[in-house]
Amino acid sequence: MKILVTGATGFLGKTLCLRLTEAGHTVIGLGSRDADLTNSQSLRQYNQSKFERIYHLAAWTQAGDFCLSHPGEQWLINQKLNTTVLSWWQECQFQAKLISIGTSCSYAPDLDTCEENYLNGSPIESLFAYAMTKRMLYVGLQAIHQQFGGSYLYVVPSTLYGPGYHTDDRQLHFIFDLIRKILRGKYYGEPVVLWGDGEQTRELIYLDDFIHSLLALSERGESDIVNIGTGDARSIKSFAQKICEIVKYPFEDIQFDQSKYVGARSKFLNIERLKLHSPSLRFTELDEGLSRTIDWFEQYMPWKKSETLIAR
Numbered sequence: 001m002k003i004l005v006t007g008a009t010g011f012l013g014k015t016l017c018l019r020l021t022e023a024g025h026t027v028i029g030l031g032s033r034d035a036d037l038t039n040s041q042s043l044r045q046y047n048q049s050k051f052e053r054i055y056h057l058a059a060w061t062q063a064g065d066f067c068l069s070h071p072g073e074q075w076l077i078n079q080k081l082n083t084t085v086l087s088w089w090q091e092c093q094f095q096a097k098l099i100s101i102g103t104s105c106s107y108a109p110d111l112d113t114c115e116e117n118y119l120n121g122s123p124i125e126s127l128f129a130y131a132m133t134k135r136m137l138y139v140g141l142q143a144i145h146q147q148f149g150g151s152y153l154y155v156v157p158s159t160l161y162g163p164g165y166h167t168d169d170r171q172l173h174f175i176f177d178l179i180r181k182i183l184r185g186k187y188y189g190e191p192v193v194l195w196g197d198g199e200q201t202r203e204l205i206y207l208d209d210f211i212h213s214l215l216a217l218s219e220r221g222e223s224d225i226v227n228i229g230t231g232d233a234r235s236i237k238s239f240a241q242k243i244c245e246i247v248k249y250p251f252e253d254i255q256f257d258q259s260k261y262v263g264a265r266s267k268f269l270n271i272e273r274l275k276l277h278s279p280s281l282r283f284t285e286l287d288e289g290l291s292r293t294i295d296w297f298e299q300y301m302p303w304k305k306s307e308t309l310i311a312r
């Protein structure tokens with residue numbers, strides 16, 4: 001199958017392209033240097049190719065409190081790049097199934113995170129602009145499908161983790177931040193200070209498990225929105241405890257700074273629809289996934305004091 005992937009240089013995109021290529025597909029993977037999607041003409045160079053699938057992963061965001069300080073840029077950039085992809089799909093590649101990625105941040109914190117609620121209520125204030133651009137991406141898919149036809153899939157992942165994360169100086173997703181802090185605590189005696197009281201809950205999904213579900217759902221004919229998570233939400237404290245066990249650092253030495261930004265108190269996905277489509281779904285055990293991630297992290301991430309950051 002001929003497949004185009006936007007966001008191919010990202011954490012998810014790199015491994016997705018690898019898995020698609022291993023499965024024998026012809027993959028064109030694009031980062032912003034290959035096609036800056038804020039430019040509405042950037043995909044014209046691929047007009048003559050006829051793709052069977054397009055995975056639209058590109059997004060301009062980072063973890064931590066990045067959304068708090070960049071709401072305007074996030075709105076402008078993400079609206080542009082999503083519009084470029086949707087327009088190009090509808091005008092030039094409508095034979096392709098368009099598979100796009102949402103965010104759990106789009107769900108309103110006071111509502112059940114079932115797919116029917118993706119557009120209901122209000123996302124948390126600190127992530128509002130980013131969350132709304134992801135909602136608009138879904139609205140765009142629905143609207144184009146309703147008027148013109150075409151086939152789409154919109155998936156909403158919980159936080160991804162595993163080997164192969166970014167090694168530049170961007171803000172890290174919470175699990176990578178926890179690993180770095182605890183390793184530096186162990187090897188350099190730095191105080192390990194976590195943001196918030198540690199009771200906020202999060203859900204992780206191992207990168208390859210996510211890709212497995214994504215590829216299985218991509219085969220389905222129906223246009224749909226589906227959450228992809230494990231349904232296993234845990235407190236930040238309990239993730240920290242697991243990492244401490246693996247790297248052998250005393251959990252009691254961890255401090256909590258309640259003055260810091262923590263984002264949503266609770267973030268986990270309702271996965272009833274996913275279970276309906278994939279009843280025999282199995283997930284990598286957290287201990288195993290974390291051990292593999294920590295092994296990779298120790299080897300490749302610039303967490304040691306003498307290391308300089310690797311340019312992207």
Ligand SMILES: NC(=O)c1ccc[n+]([C@@H]2O[C@H](COP(=O)([O-])OP(=O)(O)OC[C@H]3O[C@@H](n4cnc5c(N)ncnc54)[C@H](OP(=O)(O)O)[C@@H]3O)[C@@H](O)[C@H]2O)c1
Nearest residue numbers: 007008009010011012031032036037057058059101159160
């Ligand atoms: N990681 C998670 O835990 C998570 C959770 C929920 C949802 N998601 C969603 O899943 C998708 C992939 O996430 P990720 O973690 O792989 O993201 P990522 O590592 O931040 O990668 C983002 C990708 O978007 C590309 N991009 C950014 N601006 C662009 C532009 N103007 N034109 C073209 N490409 C541009 C980047 O290209 P360059 O490398 O060239 O800048 C990169 O390939 C995103 O849509 C994200 O919102 C991720």
